Amino acid sequence: MTIDQARLWNRLEALSEITDPERPWTRRSFTLRFLEGRDWLAAEFRAAGLETAIDAAGNLIGRLPGSDPALKPILIGSHSDTVPSGGRYDGILGVLAGLEVAQSLAESGQRLRHPLEIVDFLAEEPSEFGLSCIGSRGLAGALSEEHLALRRPDGMTLREGIAFVGGRPEELASVARPGGSVAAYVEVHIEQGRVLESEAVPIGIVTDIVGIRRERITVTGRADHAGATPMPLRADALVGASRLIEAAYRRALATARDNQPLVATFGRIEVSPNAANAVPGEAVMILEVRSGDEAAVKAFGEALVRDLRPALEELRLTVTSEPISHVAPTACAQDIRKAIADASASLGLATRDLPSGAGHDGVFVARTGPIGMIFVPCLDGRSHAPEESITPEQAGDGTRVLAQTLRLLDTRLS
Known part of the structure; x- marks a missing residue:
């Protein structure tokens, strides 16, 4: 399996350009601009050979079957929505890194033992409904009736918002995954801090999410x-x-x-x-x-x-x-941290353990199975700002570590 760094970077640039022209880089959840990005992303999922659908919670999921259908799925992903004026790489790197790994896997003719799911979680960033991590909450069965009744300033309820993006709020119970139903979840993300850059370390292994x-x-x-x-x-x-x-x-x-x-x-x-x-x-x-x-x-x-x-x-x-x-704080699983460390070492990439000071969808996915996160540096630690920036090489390093981590987890996990 060979990661196509140029293809990954072209996709990062293409999706980030789907933005509010008056306020780059803005693609807020539950807006027409967000749906435009989702349509582009779904088309890329299908072109890569993934079975693609939007689940009841409004998550976009692309799937590659495994050779052993009895095994639990491995999930990779992040989110494609942004905060206002920020998010050129925050979130979308994790989704598109997952897509690149899945496509490279399919192109190589290899097949994992575990089913593989690439997930674009709905509304990880705080939404106009006053709630964040909406899609991952739905996946974990943590969207309550009180949540669905929340209203944004124009009067739309969250229930209506989920339907607006193609979800089926009346079927949320069917999409909720119980504890132990996911073999592993791994996400690539920019660090949103200065530690990796200041120490010239290319890969961060997240210990826990605050x-x-x-x-x-x-x-x-x-x-x-x-x-x-x-x-x-x-x-x-x-x-x-x-x-x-x-x-x-x-x-x-x-x-x-x-x-x-x-x-x-x-x-x-x-x-x-x-x-x-x-x-x-x-x-x-x-x-x-x-x-x-x-x-x-x-x-x-x-x-x-x-x-x-x-x-x-x-x-x-x-x-x-x-x-x-x-x-509550969420710990990353030791087995997944070990796989990330081993994957990085096999690629000759130095690593550093560090916590995540930002929240992520993994907090809720952890209710369904073990999680891990891979950090890559970002320029001057800037994030949630127009200046947010990474290089093609940093994106490529994170994706190569993700690919090798996936191979290791596929052989190590039952």
Whole structure:
């Protein structure tokens, strides 16, 4: 099996060019632009000889039968949707690397023992419905009725959105795969960090995917006239919010030298009345905490609010917190990590173990079977930004390691 690096790169460039022309590189899930990319991708799957279909959860799947139909499938994939103005290689590298491996396998005349499935998961990135990893949740049986009832700003429900992309939300139960039904899942992804590039290491072997917790924190004071209200009499919610933001930053920064560092971000804040001449009466913020330490992720927001509450009360403010979502850290399987290491060594490529600070579909696929991830460097660690960039050689290295990992897993797994 020989990987055609030029073909892989041409496909990466072609799919990335299917973008909102006013905002490259943007291909948001549940949009006509996303469907255009999906149509192109499905055509490439079929041309490569894959049995191609969209499952009930809206995942695009291409399949190569194995020589032993009794064996569980090996899955390879990622996602083709993007965040706004970012994602030229994030996600699509994993899908197209999987496609290149499958096509090269078919062209070589070889056949795996295990069935092989290449998956483009629906909406890995946070969607307008307020939910991420929608397709992989569906695969794992983790899409609830509450999820399906979520609405985006224009009123469309997630149930309607899944149907819009060709899924069948009324049949979700039929697509959910139970634990132990997948032999292995492997994904190639850009690192989205600077470790591999700074150390000149071509391949990263992911040890675990961090846990992610989001909480809504509301600081309530009193809206007043900005000119007529003396400073000592104010109950300025935004001042209280700033205290929380600074404290969260300092507490997370203090973990930087830990084996399991934690990051905390207030990435969204809504202030009301939100007027230049009004004292803010309320500030609603979203706190996101990420770490491989499950206990630390759970405790951070609660401790932050508890410890800052007395200081906020001195400012005549109240503060409340409510959880929005929580995904536990997910470990990558030792057997798959070993196969990636052996595959890289056989190709003469150095490796480094490192955690993933970003979330991935593998978190939910792990409920169906063991997972592993292969990282390749990206320029200056930039991702989710227009500057996101990799080279054809980096894409090729990751795909060659994926191909060899697949061969090893096919012989080692039952």
